[in-house]
Amino acid sequence: MAGLCWMVVAVAFSLSIGNSVAEIPDWLTQTVQTIKNRYFIPNMQFSLAANIPVDQNQLENAFNADDPALVKTKLESDEVYEGTNVVVAKPKHMIGYDDHAENIVLDKIGPLVAGSEGNRLIFYSYFSPCADKCASKTHPYRILKKLKKVFDAYWEDSAFVFTRVYDMNGDIPEGNIKESLTNLGRSVRQNNIFRCYTPYKSVFTCISCFIDGNLAEACFKN
Numbered sequence: 367m368a369g370l371c372w373m374v375v376a377v378a379f380s381l382s383i384g385n386s387v388a389e390i391p392d393w394l395t396q397t398v399q400t401i402k403n404r405y406f407i408p409n410m411q412f413s414l415a416a417n418i419p420v421d422q423n424q425l426e427n428a429f430n431a432d433d434p435a436l437v438k439t440k441l442e443s444d445e446v447y448e449g450t451n452v453v454v455a456k457p458k459h460m461i462g463y464d465d466h467a468e469n470i471v472l473d474k475i476g477p478l479v480a481g482s483e484g485n486r487l488i489f490y491s492y493f494s495p496c497a498d499k500c501a502s503k504t505h506p507y508r509i510l511k512k513l514k515k516v517f518d519a520y521w522e523d524s525a526f527v528f529t530r531v532y533d534m535n536g537d538i539p540e541g542n543i544k545e546s547l548t549n550l551g552r553s554v555r556q557n558n559i560f561r562c563y564t565p566y567k568s569v570f571t572c573i574s575c576f577i578d579g580n581l582a583e584a585c586f587k588n
Contacts, residue, residue: 389574390560390573390574391523393418393422394525394527394560394562394572395562395571395572396422396425397418397422397425397488398488398490398527398562398572399562399570400425400426400429401414401416401429401488401490402562402570404429404434404437405434405437405452405454407441407456407492410456410492411456411457411491411492411493412441412454412455412456412467412491412492413454413455413466413467413468413470413471413489413490413491413492414453414454414455414488414489414490414491415452415453415472415475415478415487415488415489415490416429416451416452416453416478416487416488416490417451417452417478417481417482417485417487418485418486418487418488419484419485419486420484420485420486420523428451429452431449431450431451432447432449432451436449437449437452437454440454441454441455441456444456444458446470446471446474448474448477450481451478451481451485453471453474453475453477454471455467455470455471455474457470458470465507466496466499466500466507466509468489468491468495468500468509469500469507469509469512471489472509472512472513472516473512475516479520482520482521485521486521486523486524486525487516487517487521487523487524488524488525488527489513489516489524489525489526489527489554490527490528491526491527491528492528492529492530493528493529493530493531493532494528494530494531494532494543494546494547494561494585495509495528495532495547495550496532496546497538497542497543497545497546497549498542500546501545501546501547501549501550502546502549503549510549510553513526513550513553513554514553514554517553517554517555517558524554524558525558525559525560526550526554526558526559526560527560527561527562527572528560528561528562529561529562529563530563530588531543531561531585531586531587531588532546533587533588540586540587543586544581547559547575547581547585547586548581551575551576556575556576556579557574557576559574559575559576559585560572560575561573561575561582561584561585565584573585
């Protein structure tokens with residue numbers, strides 16, 4: 367299936383190999399900013415999937431169906447919010463096992479699939495996927511196959527978005543982070559991966575994590 371095919375704007379940023387130009391869907395930054403304003407949980411891992419109308423004029427109406435207060439109540443009760451256009455989850459910590467937020471959302475994404483016609487998909491995670499589990503090629507609870515099915519089968523246009531690089535305050539080797547994003551790119555296609563965040567002394571922005579197969583430094587370093 368074709369990758370991102372929306373009207374784009376060019377945004378310049380620096381890659382580890384030099385300067386290049388990234389193509390960002392013109393609707394992406396506005397949409398992620400709206401998600402951040404409505405559902406963001408500061409400095410906490412959570413994941414969200416949302417049906418986004420192709421008609422941007424309908425964006426607010428789409429989100430109005432899912433009250434942020436109801437989302438907050440569900441998450442504070444350690445439950446999954448399953449709404450009209452949004453599914454939101456935090457990780458679940460259990461004895462001997464942690465179910466990661468991304469996996470929980472993927473397991474609950476069925477209602478969004480049913481309403482995928484005429485919509486785009488944003489799959490959001492506060493942290494980038496971890497290399498040892500979610501984005502592993504071998505872990506039994508990896509999410510790569512589930513993501514690939516969702517991105518390939520149900521929506522014409524999809525985006526995987528994260529805000530912070532999962533580096534455990536520098537304890538995770540850079541090579542592991544690069545591997546996790548490379549594996550993710552094989553699953554959802556590299557041109558569908560974005561980091562949306564507020565750089566130091568700057569404004570909220572979205573960047574493409576890959577250009578011509580090269581991983582942007584801002585996507586593997588906080």
